[in-house]
Amino acid sequence: MKTIITVITMMTLYMSADAQQYPEGLVNGYLKVKDALIINDSKQAAALSASWLKTIETAATFKEKEGLTKSVMKITNTNDIETQRKAFAEISLILWPVVKNAHQDHRDLYYMYCPMKQTYWISAEPEIRNPYYGAAMLTCGKITDKKQH
Numbered sequence: 001m002k003t004i005i006t007v008i009t010m011m012t013l014y015m016s017a018d019a020q021q022y023p024e025g026l027v028n029g030y031l032k033v034k035d036a037l038i039i040n041d042s043k044q045a046a047a048l049s050a051s052w053l054k055t056i057e058t059a060a061t062f063k064e065k066e067g068l069t070k071s072v073m074k075i076t077n078t079n080d081i082e083t084q085r086k087a088f089a090e091i092s093l094i095l096w097p098v099v100k101n102a103h104q105d106h107r108d109l110y111y112m113y114c115p116m117k118q119t120y121w122i123s124a125e126p127e128i129r130n131p132y133y134g135a136a137m138l139t140c141g142k143i144t145d146k147k148q149h
Contacts, residue, residue, distance in 0.1 A: 025055045027099055031124055037088060037131035042081040049075040064094050085132050089119040096122060100147045111145035
């Protein structure tokens, strides 16, 4: 009986530690891809997405994991920036509820809206740097929500 309780306790601690790590890793990968899209670097976005995909695959299981994985793969598998941006929009919609409800990420995050594309993105800074248009419309958008640490 003692062994069973010890195993259950250790599994709970392990799962809690894993759950605490995944939101930050997910956000870090996301922010790197966002920055590549801002500078219109489709090759860098694809490479960073491939690396981010490994982080997602090793993360704790969460409801949105499969959808997130599929959308990140779309960026990884192309160098077409518009296709990547379309997939990034999907990712942003999937990831925000995960990030917003996670208590483990210890930074402020902003949920921003692009009225031209009618979609969202997540940023660690309050300044608008739109990943959907790059330099053409870098400051187009507004903050619609915020997650405070």
